[in-house]
Amino acid sequence: MAELSIQELTKNSINEIPRRYLVNQETSISLEDNSFAVIPTIDMQNLLSSGASKVFELEKLHSTCKEWGIFQLVNHGVDSLVEKLKYEIHEFYKLPLEERLKYKVKKGDFEGYGQTIIHSEDQKIDWADRFYMIVNPVHRRKPHLLPELPSSLRETLEAYMSNLQKLSMSLFVLLAEALKIERGEVEEIFDDGMQAVRMTYYPPCPKPEQVIGLTPHSDGSGITILLQVNGVEGLQIKKDGVWMPVKILPNAFVVNLGDILEILSNGSYNSIEHRATVNSVKERISLAMFFNPKFEAEVGPSPSLITSQKPLYKRMKMENYVKEFFSRKLDGKSFLEYMKI
Numbered sequence: 001m002a003e004l005s006i007q008e009l010t011k012n013s014i015n016e017i018p019r020r021y022l023v024n025q026e027t028s029i030s031l032e033d034n035s036f037a038v039i040p041t042i043d044m045q046n047l048l049s050s051g052a053s054k055v056f057e058l059e060k061l062h063s064t065c066k067e068w069g070i071f072q073l074v075n076h077g078v079d080s081l082v083e084k085l086k087y088e089i090h091e092f093y094k095l096p097l098e099e100r101l102k103y104k105v106k107k108g109d110f111e112g113y114g115q116t117i118i119h120s121e122d123q124k125i126d127w128a129d130r131f132y133m134i135v136n137p138v139h140r141r142k143p144h145l146l147p148e149l150p151s152s153l154r155e156t157l158e159a160y161m162s163n164l165q166k167l168s169m170s171l172f173v174l175l176a177e178a179l180k181i182e183r184g185e186v187e188e189i190f191d192d193g194m195q196a197v198r199m200t201y202y203p204p205c206p207k208p209e210q211v212i213g214l215t216p217h218s219d220g221s222g223i224t225i226l227l228q229v230n231g232v233e234g235l236q237i238k239k240d241g242v243w244m245p246v247k248i249l250p251n252a253f254v255v256n257l258g259d260i261l262e263i264l265s266n267g268s269y270n271s272i273e274h275r276a277t278v279n280s281v282k283e284r285i286s287l288a289m290f291f292n293p294k295f296e297a298e299v300g301p302s303p304s305l306i307t308s309q310k311p312l313y314k315r316m317k318m319e320n321y322v323k324e325f326f327s328r329k330l331d332g333k334s335f336l337e338y339m340k341i
Contacts, residue, residue: 221258
């Protein structure tokens with residue numbers, strides 16, 4: 001049985017890691033290597049400009065999505081909200097456990113506050129407490145989650161989500177332009193699409209090499225926009241078969257390409273496999289927003305691309321895609337493999 005909260009478990013000093021959290025020997029984490037991957041930086045201001053600056057930045061975005069599947073986004077225009085949101089998230093994790101448990105994941109559901117969704121008795125559990133909820137479309141919101149958050153956090157989060165919704169749509173349109181996909185096609189799929197948010201708290205661990213903060217996986221989303229809340233590193237990406245820690249610029253968003261974008265691009269773009277490690281002395285907090293097609297849309301290769309290419313992935317209604325994705329445990333890029341024809 002997993003603890004209700006790793007944060008609570010680690011409030012008292014522990015010497016031995018509970019068995020359910022111990023990673024297998026072959027997947028144990030090496031924390032010795034201090035070399036950080038410098039992931040490409042994309043300037044949103046240049047992408048929204050005209051002339052040579054835009055042409056150069058769009059080409060850089062295109063090659064980055066093919067080779068990396070992840071980038072840092074600067075000059076994104078959301079800076080004013082970020083500090084307030086960071087403060088509010090810190091305050092949430094200071095609430096007593098009984099307050100946080102008002103939002104706990106209910107049996108048979110995947111939304112709410114808690115730990116790894118358990119799919120089997122021998123499954124290893126991530127060293128993290130997470131709070132996941134679908135926030136768009138609005139009628140899909142669970143009444144006991146976002147609407148019941150402390151008002152200051154809820155209002156700041158609402159403003160942040162509204163800003164990121166616009167930012168994500170701008171990025172989808174630019175990605176379509178880079179891929180030479182009809183603009184109307186991505187607007188039809190992603191405009192007012194399914195959006196979800198995940199706050200994750202990774203407590204310090206006395207033996208960080210024996211646990212994993214977030215199991216290796218690629219996101220099932222179109223794109224994910226990640227905010228590092230407290231400046232503690234821990235994100236690692238798998239590039240050319242090697243795990244590399246990532247150094248994030250202050251005030252930059254990290255944008256991950258998810259499986260849906262790899263599918264939409266018919267394999268031209270790369271969804272990035274990533275994981276999170278934990279720190280021995282300091283907690284790490286992150287906020288991820290996932291941007292997806294609307295529930296009634298169909299996930300599959302773009303019709304603009306398969307006139308000249310053979311489709312590499314099957315088509316599936318977004319509603320079914322979400323159910324299928326959450327019915328499985330996270331496991332590298334296995335879900336993308338399942339979607340291949």
